[in-house]
Amino acid sequence: MQDENHTEDRTAGGSFGISGLLARARARTEQEHGGPESASPPSYVAAALGQTPYVAVGNGAIVVQRRCTNWNC
Amino acid sequence: MSASQGNRPQGVDPAAPAMLNARRIGEEAERAALSLSLTREKVFESYYTYLTVDEPAVHLMPLHFLPQESWGQVGEGQLSDLAVAAKLEYARNRWLDEMVDHPGSTPGLAHAHRLNDALITLIGSRYAGVLDGAAATSFFPVLSGLHARHGLSLILDGCGSAGFTYPITLEDYAEHARARHGPVRATVDAVLYLVGATDGLLGRARSSWHNWALGVQFYDDALDIEEDFRDGNVSWAVGRALQYVHPSSANLPTQNTPDPDSFYERALAEGVVSEALGHAESFFAESATLAAPDFPSWVAFQRACISQAGQLREDYEKLVEGA
Numbered sequence: 001m002q003d004e005n006h007t008e009d010r011t012a013g014g015s016f017g018i019s020g021l022l023a024r025a026r027a028r029t030e031q032e033h034g035g036p037e038s039a040s041p042p043s044y045v046a047a048a049l050g051q052t053p054y055v056a057v058g059n060g061a062i063v064v065q066r067r068c069t070n071w072n073c
Numbered sequence: 074m075s076a077s078q079g080n081r082p083q084g085v086d087p088a089a090p091a092m093l094n095a096r097r098i099g100e101e102a103e104r105a106a107l108s109l110s111l112t113r114e115k116v117f118e119s120y121y122t123y124l125t126v127d128e129p130a131v132h133l134m135p136l137h138f139l140p141q142e143s144w145g146q147v148g149e150g151q152l153s154d155l156a157v158a159a160k161l162e163y164a165r166n167r168w169l170d171e172m173v174d175h176p177g178s179t180p181g182l183a184h185a186h187r188l189n190d191a192l193i194t195l196i197g198s199r200y201a202g203v204l205d206g207a208a209a210t211s212f213f214p215v216l217s218g219l220h221a222r223h224g225l226s227l228i229l230d231g232c233g234s235a236g237f238t239y240p241i242t243l244e245d246y247a248e249h250a251r252a253r254h255g256p257v258r259a260t261v262d263a264v265l266y267l268v269g270a271t272d273g274l275l276g277r278a279r280s281s282w283h284n285w286a287l288g289v290q291f292y293d294d295a296l297d298i299e300e301d302f303r304d305g306n307v308s309w310a311v312g313r314a315l316q317y318v319h320p321s322s323a324n325l326p327t328q329n330t331p332d333p334d335s336f337y338e339r340a341l342a343e344g345v346v347s348e349a350l351g352h353a354e355s356f357f358a359e360s361a362t363l364a365a366p367d368f369p370s371w372v373a374f375q376r377a378c379i380s381q382a383g384q385l386r387e388d389y390e391k392l393v394e395g396a
Contacts, residue, residue: 021396
């Protein structure tokens, strides 16, 4: 998908000659917004951003649950 | 899932005195808002939209900032009430931001005022149910001050680029963001007043929280730089990128601005997106430093924030290098 965008952008031409950069950067931005399917392995910050159904932090005794996951819905 | 002491999930310290369930906080905040008499009004919809967004960092804030030495002083019900207040305030903050950022989006002046009044009362009642005596005497003037500072930040944002001197400095932007986020911090103050924390600990907690909020602001600004430019929202990152486009301009450029694609390319190629993420990492790191050793779960959260922002920055940098 990224390679296709890269090719299309280069065909269209870009002001810097780095137009494939736009497609790749937008894909990475989308991945960051994307949630659990596209994100890297669940981390605590992912949970804090609402992307992970469950995280426990030992010394804080914290439960994080995302609404409507099969874990608890 | 029962959040009982005897049935704790794996990874939770059995010695920990209290638990918060982020999902339940969200649901309770929704229930509280739905108890208001204005739910049929159009204006309620825009507020409610923000209330339904899961924000575990907000839902769990009072537990993060319950000092370890005060475990046992505060019950789960009190923590829950403070967390609900935080969520209601957070959604109000986002709702007010939306009205400033999108003029004309408010269905009706009177309804907006009535909903705001009702929310302020609802939030205050949650705090009043937990705090009394000296804690309440200390807390409520702080809450009023945070609301007042937030009011000025909204006025300045409503002025658009006329509300500040261009180029906006990092320090000015951070100060402005602190005011804009401020009321959400009130729950941190509340839990620390509740346990009679020292002024020193309270001050460190406040600074730690604001540094986290600034980290999130710069992280979001890096992700949204293209959208912010297109919408005319002058974040620090947008202003920084425009300096590369118009290096000699002493005013915010209103003419000969680049098209959005060219702007985004320039912001990436000149390292502005990376720079914004680098600032986010620094704010998260400062938050962690200030939180240790009293707020260990908050420190762990900051480390994860650093990791996520750093990974994103490195990925963007690799894309630029490979272009």
